[in-house]
Amino acid sequence: MMNIRVRDRVDTTPIYQAGLPIELVARERGLDPDTIIKLASNENPLGPSPKAIEAIIREAPHVHLYPDGGAWELAGKLAAMHGLTREHFIIGNGSNEIIEFLGQALLEPGTNVVMGEFPFAVYPLVTYHFGADARKIAMPGLKHDTEAMLAAIDANTRMVCISSPNNPTPLHNSADELRAMIRAIPENVVLCLDAAYPEYLDEQPDLVPEILANRPLIVLRTFSKVYGLAGLRVGYGMGSPALISLLQRTRQPFNVGVLAQxxxxAALDDRAFVERSIRVNRDGLLQVQEGLKRLGLDAVFGQTNFYLVKVPDPAKTCDALLGRGVIVRSVAPSGLKGMMRVSVGTKEENQRFLDALPNCL
Ligand SMILES: Cc1ncc(COP(=O)(O)O)c(C=O)c1O
Structure with missing residues (x-):
């Protein structure tokens, strides 16, 4: 093992630390898994879309066959939904995989990626992995400064990554800010606009006209949040056919399983579930906002399905909450000091977090 010759940076790339799975916490803390709640990965607290469950059961007898690698049916449905064509879409094993496709296609040593100071963790990871440099731009008020990001582009910049709403900070940029950024991006730099949570916003930005204008843009979307399918791993990118065609060349033949497709x-047709998920999130945000105020704790809220809570010692508080079967997330690895990130759960889950918190500070 020690003598294996590896590509530069492979052995020094940090291993991504995800929100802890319930089974692991149950094992390590000697807790009953049924009593543990996970508010650590911004998943849908209502579970999967019921229509998606039916589709999985219907499809189960056919899983001996490889999936349609091009996901023809799903790309077609998405195209009709957004008023685009199949050629505008690439389907990924989660939207995270598409960030990796972008790395494969665009990055190499000597190049750089512009991103916010507190970016979604996968951007610096992929950047580093492909030998490129991350140019992190200050986020005043914990929000992306789109003008400063554009100003940071230099001759070696291959990509600009922005998520709106962002994660780990829960704030979003306005549709006007995003459109201005898309229109100003140089022709030879790709703007990766990661939209994992737009359904939760009061107003979703419509970026389809910018895609039709053939800007060097890819918009990432996911089925992991409001559709409740994080465990299946499916997301998509939409962009100009020329860019999508480049990314298709980096994709493994059967990257998205048939059950996920x-x-x-089915989840796209389950409007009732999506609307219920959005409602539960809105009510949950109000509930925790009031609860934290009563506890005298400062927090950062946006409109998405998670928030930041300011606590004196986040590592200690996260650990104490774990011991009580409440999984939340420290955001110290992202550079955010004195805060922890908590997902919005069901009413009962939110209350359990609020009840446990005072004893964990
Ligand atoms: C900004 C952002 N992008 C992408 C993802 C991951 O999406 P997926 O599950 O589709 O890989 C997340 C999930 O937490 C996220 O917060």
Missing amino acids: KAAL
């Missing part, structure tokens, strides 16, 4: 198709 069928469940995603």
Whole structure:
């Protein structure tokens, strides 16, 4: 093992620390898994879309066959939904995989990626992995400064990554800010606009006209949040056919499983579930906002399905909450000091977090 010759940076790339799975916490803390709640990965607290569950069961007898690698049916449905064509879409094993496709296609040593100071963790990871440099731009008020990001582009910049709403900070940029950024991006730099949570916003930005204008833009979307399918791993990118065609060349033949494709198709039709998920999130945000105020704790809220809570010692508080079967997330690795990130749960889950918190500070 020690003598294996590896590509530069492979052995020094940090291993991504995800929100802890319930089974692991149960094992390590000697807790009953049924009593543990996970508010650590911004998943849908209502579970999967029921229509998606039906589709998975319907499809189960066919899983001996490889999936349609091009996800023809799903790309077709998405195209109709957004008023685009199949050629505007690439389907990924989660939207995270598409960030990796972008790394494969665009990055190499000597190049750089512009991103916010507190970016979604996968951007610096992929950047580093492909030998490129991350140019992190200050985020005043914990929000992306789109003008400063544009100003940071230099001759070696291959990509600008922005998520709106962002994660780990829960704030979003306005549609006007995003459109101005898309229109100003140089022709030879790709703007990766990661939209994992737009359904939760009061107003979703419509970026389809910018895609039709053939800007060097890819918009990432996911089935992991409001559609409740994080465990299946399915997301998509939409962009100009020329850019999508480049990314298709980096994709493995069968990157998205058949159950994921069928469940995603069914979830798109489950409007009632999406609307219920959005409602539960809005009510949950109000509930925790009031609860934290009563506890005298400062917090950062946006409109998405998670928030930041300011606590004196986040590592200690996260650990104490774990011991009580409440999984939340320290954001110290992202550079955010004195805060922890908590996902909005069901009413009962939010209350359990609020009840446990005072004893964990
Ligand atoms: C900004 C952002 N992008 C992408 C993802 C991951 O999406 P997926 O599950 O589709 O890989 C997340 C999930 O937490 C996220 O917060």
